[in-house]
Each structure stands twice: as structure tokens, then as C-alpha cells.
Amino acid sequence: DALLVKVFGAQQADVPVLMAELDAHIARYRTRLKEYGEIEQLFFSQEEGARRRYRLPYLTLRRGIRYVRGTLEWLEEARALLADGGIPSQPLLAASSHSTQGKG
Numbered sequence: 001d002a003l004l005v006k007v008f009g010a011q012q013a014d015v016p017v018l019m020a021e022l023d024a025h026i027a028r029y030r031t032r033l034k035e036y037g038e039i040e041q042l043f044f045s046q047e048e049g050a051r052r053r054y055r056l057p058y059l060t061l062r063r064g065i066r067y068v069r070g071t072l073e074w075l076e077e078a079r080a081l082l083a084d085g086g087i088p089s090q091p092l093l094a095a096s097s098h099s100t101q102g103k104g
Contacts (some may be wrong), residue, residue, distance in 0.1 A: 007078065015082050022079045029075065033068045036061060 003025060010018055043051060043058050051058070081087065 019079065019082055022075055022082070026072065026075050026079065029068050029072045033065065033072065036065050036068060040065070 003021065006014075006021065007018060039061055040058075043054060043061070046054070077088075
């Protein structure tokens, strides 16, 4: 991911440039999330039989929605940390309530 390479290798002097790039990515991902929301509404406007037929494509849409939401969360976190010069207050995995273990 080109943005991650830029963030990883950035110096303090690069922060304004990174902020502008983060803002552009945030705008794009918000637009994409809105588009996915419109597609999702179209799916749910269908009668049950049609929803059943399109449930597998809908699963891929749900994955896209989760990906975009996660990316937006990271972009906004990165922007906030760059803006105030802060650092994360706790480990990410310690803050998560999600398990990485599968069922079974």
C-alpha cells in the first residue's frame, strides 16, 4: 500500500503533506462507503426471493463495507495522531473485543 509506505518512511517535516493525503483518502473512502450503502439499500429493497438469489454477492458487499469502515477508522486515527503529535494510548489488540480464534 503506497500510503502505508509513505507513512512508515515519513519524517516530521512530511506531516503536512501526509495530512493532505490522508484527507484525500478519507474523502474517497467516505464516498465509497456511501456508494456501498446505496447498493445495500437496493439489495434490501428487493423481495425475499431476490435477496436469497443475490446473498452471495451481498456477502462480498458486506466485506467491502467492513474493509472501507476499517480503513476509514485507521485513516481518521492516523490523522488525529498526526494533528496533535500524540501516540496511541493502548495496544490495539488489548483494546479489541474480537477473537482471532475460529470456531470449532
